[in-house]
Amino acid sequence: MSPFAKYLAVTHRNAFLIAVSFAIGVGGMALAQHAAKDLVKVMELSRRDIVEKLDGKDAGATVLEVTFEPGAKDTRHRHAGPVFGYVLEGQYEHAIDDEPVKTYKAGETFYEPTGCVHRVASNPSTKVRTRLLVVILHPRDVREVTVWEHGDH
16 A cells, blocks of 8 residues: 555544544533433423413413422523422522522522523532422413523523
């Protein structure tokens, strides 16, 4: 084999290895992002119209169960109305806007005003899950009660 042919063979092999490594890396990042999203599960338990008005508009209430697997963190988001939360089990780290991070334990409640940025929502434990019961009041015509910041989720 000529020196030039050897050079081409090595170059093609290296290019192939780089392409395979890149594909594995991109696939791994996609799986990691997907896995991170799967660590926070939201289940809608109820969505009902209510007779009260919210800022002069017909209102609804949505009840959610939110489960954070150990170490899970949610992305920054806002809600279409005020949020009232109750920690069913585990511990919950929570911060809105520029407020300091607070940790809530099972049996404790938290509140979020309409439209604030929920910048920290996480399970500080690496061993046990966290479960929340959340009630969001919102205008009836709102399709999504949660708005993710910067195209997250």
